[in-house]
Amino acid sequence: MSGGHGLPVAIVVAYARGGVIGGDNRLLWRLRTDLKRFRALTLGKPMIMGRKTFQSIGKPLPGRETVVVTRDPAFRAEGVHVAGSVEAALAEASRLAARMGANEIVIAGGGDIYAQTLAIADRIHATEVHADIAGDAFFPSIDPSQFAQVTREEHPAGPDDEHAFAFVDFARRR
Numbered sequence: 001m002s003g004g005h006g007l008p009v010a011i012v013v014a015y016a017r018g019g020v021i022g023g024d025n026r027l028l029w030r031l032r033t034d035l036k037r038f039r040a041l042t043l044g045k046p047m048i049m050g051r052k053t054f055q056s057i058g059k060p061l062p063g064r065e066t067v068v069v070t071r072d073p074a075f076r077a078e079g080v081h082v083a084g085s086v087e088a089a090l091a092e093a094s095r096l097a098a099r100m101g102a103n104e105i106v107i108a109g110g111g112d113i114y115a116q117t118l119a120i121a122d123r124i125h126a127t128e129v130h131a132d133i134a135g136d137a138f139f140p141s142i143d144p145s146q147f148a149q150v151t152r153e154e155h156p157a158g159p160d161d162e163h164a165f166a167f168v169d170f171a172r173r174r
């Protein structure tokens with residue numbers, strides 16, 4: 001599979017210890033500081049997400065274009081673009097990026113989509129949630145021979161954050 005047709009592909013993810021990203025098709029924590037970071041990292045960009053993540057959020061997020069990946073040819077939802085494969089989603093996202101003047105394509109999850117795009121991602125914007133939480137959706141482990149950690153910012157829990165966390169950025173080794 002090719003990447004973003006020339007544009008960098010960035011994964012944005014928050015995972016707890018063991019790579020847990022969700023359970024029962026929802027997020028398992030409330031971290032207002034991380035939601036703000038997610039917004040800042042995704043505004044003005046096309047975002048690719050799996051059908052389950054889209055249904056978990058329930059609506060397209062304003063200021064972004066959402067490409068929902070599904071194998072269901074009948075799937076429709078207001079205000080989103082639908083793609084039948086990850087490749088088709090990347091092609092649609094690069095078309096949208098050109099229209100929006102975006103310099104990056106965002107992969108917004110969930111576990112199934114992360115697992116299929118880690119191999120073509122150029123960057124990972126990760127939030128490490130410092131908590132042990134049981135879930136049923138996971139981020140794959142990041143191979144240090146493939147990705148180098150470029151920044152790490154530790155944060156104590158703010159007033160509307162349930163846990164302490166770190167913002168960690170990785171870049172693909174070339």
Ligand SMILES: NC(=O)c1ccc[n+]([C@@H]2O[C@H](COP(=O)([O-])OP(=O)(O)OC[C@H]3O[C@@H](n4cnc5c(N)ncnc54)[C@H](OP(=O)(O)O)[C@@H]3O)[C@@H](O)[C@H]2O)c1
Nearest residue numbers: 014022025026027050051052053070071109110111112113
């Ligand atoms: N913490 C975070 O950063 C974060 C971010 C996003 C999501 N999440 C969590 O992750 C969980 C959801 O993840 P998930 O792994 O269950 O589901 P998902 O990745 O969101 O969606 C999976 C669905 O995507 C479609 N799909 C996957 N691969 C495809 C392909 N190659 N071609 C066409 N369609 C494809 C299928 O939809 P159809 O079944 O319709 O065919 C599949 O059922 C939730 O708990 C959510 O809250 C966490």
